[in-house]
Amino acid sequence: MQDFKTPLRSFIQDNFLMGATGTTFGDADSFMARRIIDSTGFLELVMFLEETWGVTVQDDEMVPENLDSLDALQGYLARKLA
Amino acid sequence: MTGRALGPHVLDLDLAAEVDRICGWMVDTVANRLKRRGVIIAMSGGIDSSVCAALAVRAFGAGKVYGILLPERDSSHKSADRGALVGDHLGVTYETFDIAPALAAIGCYRERDEAIRRVFPAYGEGWKCKLAIAGGAQGGINFFKIVVQSPDGATEEKRLALKEYLQVVAATNYKQRIRKTVEYYHADRLNYAVIGTPNRLEYDQGFFVKNGDGSADIKPIAHLYKTQVYAMARHLGLPDEVCNAAPTTDTFSLAQGQDEFYFALPYHQMDLALWAHNHGVPVGDVAAGLGLTEDQARFIYADIDAKRRTTWYLHARPQLLEPVGEIHP
Numbered sequence: 001m002q003d004f005k006t007p008l009r010s011f012i013q014d015n016f017l018m019g020a021t022g023t024t025f026g027d028a029d030s031f032m033a034r035r036i037i038d039s040t041g042f043l044e045l046v047m048f049l050e051e052t053w054g055v056t057v058q059d060d061e062m063v064p065e066n067l068d069s070l071d072a073l074q075g076y077l078a079r080k081l082a
Numbered sequence: 083m084t085g086r087a088l089g090p091h092v093l094d095l096d097l098a099a100e101v102d103r104i105c106g107w108m109v110d111t112v113a114n115r116l117k118r119r120g121v122i123i124a125m126s127g128g129i130d131s132s133v134c135a136a137l138a139v140r141a142f143g144a145g146k147v148y149g150i151l152l153p154e155r156d157s158s159h160k161s162a163d164r165g166a167l168v169g170d171h172l173g174v175t176y177e178t179f180d181i182a183p184a185l186a187a188i189g190c191y192r193e194r195d196e197a198i199r200r201v202f203p204a205y206g207e208g209w210k211c212k213l214a215i216a217g218g219a220q221g222g223i224n225f226f227k228i229v230v231q232s233p234d235g236a237t238e239e240k241r242l243a244l245k246e247y248l249q250v251v252a253a254t255n256y257k258q259r260i261r262k263t264v265e266y267y268h269a270d271r272l273n274y275a276v277i278g279t280p281n282r283l284e285y286d287q288g289f290f291v292k293n294g295d296g297s298a299d300i301k302p303i304a305h306l307y308k309t310q311v312y313a314m315a316r317h318l319g320l321p322d323e324v325c326n327a328a329p330t331t332d333t334f335s336l337a338q339g340q341d342e343f344y345f346a347l348p349y350h351q352m353d354l355a356l357w358a359h360n361h362g363v364p365v366g367d368v369a370a371g372l373g374l375t376e377d378q379a380r381f382i383y384a385d386i387d388a389k390r391r392t393t394w395y396l397h398a399r400p401q402l403l404e405p406v407g408e409i410h411p
Contacts, residue, residue, distance in 0.1 A: 038391055047244045059225075062222050
């Protein structure tokens with residue numbers, strides 16, 4: 001299975017944490033609960049998904065089950081690109 | 083929840099005592115802490131600013147309250163009329179300052195429309211628009227849709243992508259910031275303090291523009307739920323047109339309720355949901371009290387938390403590396 005987590009982790013670390021120390025996150029951690037990504041941040045994340053993998057995120061796909069952790073994103077992209 | 087079910091009674095208030103408490107605090111704060119000689123109030127014609135104006139007149143007397151009406155191209159004439167009605171009713175001195183030329187000069191309308199045209203290329207003269215929130219009330223992630231109406235009345239809507247969303251918001255935020263600039267001109271001119279008019283729902287959920295309507299010297303009703311503000315309006319004897327007006331944003335050219343723009347539910351339900359959340363009421367009791375499913379009630383609680391996280395930045399004072407103890411002991 002294609003690894004989406006590695007580029008996504010890099011994007012999140014570069015774009016949201018900007019090298020700030022002290023914030024780490026596991027593959028299953030909720031970005032919202034960990035206060036890493038807010039609702040505007042999810043728009044940035046969606047733009048990254050659409051530009052990087054050519055997917056179109058539909059309105060009804062804007063749910064935590066698809067976007068709110070590296071595990072969720074891995075599953076979502078795998079389904080979208082299957 | 084023990085005792086009575088969740089309902090409007092939880093927001094019952096001794097209105098006479100609360101008016102006295104607020105007015106006493108306003109005078110003490112403006113005179114003793116802020117050292118100002120009166121107050122500025124921008125009167126939108128909405129319930130919150132009307133109640134704040136009435137409280138200010140009770141606290142300071144009409145001669146120490148200066149009202150400003152700040153219409154622009156997209157605000158409703160009804161709002162301006164109600165603002166003037168309140169000014170006349172309270173006997174305060176007020177003036178109208180049309181901020182549309184300033185907004186046009188600074189690029190508010192042009193920048194907003196340019197972003198909208200990237201989504202709807204035909205958008206232009208004669209079209210109307212508004213933003214509508216989606217997602218959070220259904221358990222999703224909040225995002226905004228742009229709704230446009232062509233001159234022939236046809237409406238279309240699309241989700242705003244990041245760049246367009248940020249540009250539309252940034253451009254329309256000029257409205258609140260220019261208004262505040264005018265308010266502070268008069269505050270400086272008269273040596274008055276500026277009243278901010280958020281209710282608790284707006285304050286808690288970050289429904290304001292930083293350095294725009296969020297900027298003020300005192301916010302006398304930020305602790306009151308919107309339902310309580312309506313009750314206070316009636317208690318203070320404000321005109322029926324104000325007491326019965328539905329809350330709107332008055333920011334976009336298409337008619338827009340505050341719940342459609344930002345809140346997950348109409349204000350009377352949102353007030354109860356927020357009260358319940360603040361008092362640890364279980365999701366099942368909220369669902370029963372508001373006529374929602376348990377999933378819907380859970381989504382509303384999650385949405386309240388999400389908005390608090392997202393808008394924490396709006397409340398934040400400028401961050402310092404270390405405290406300057408001489409200024410903030």
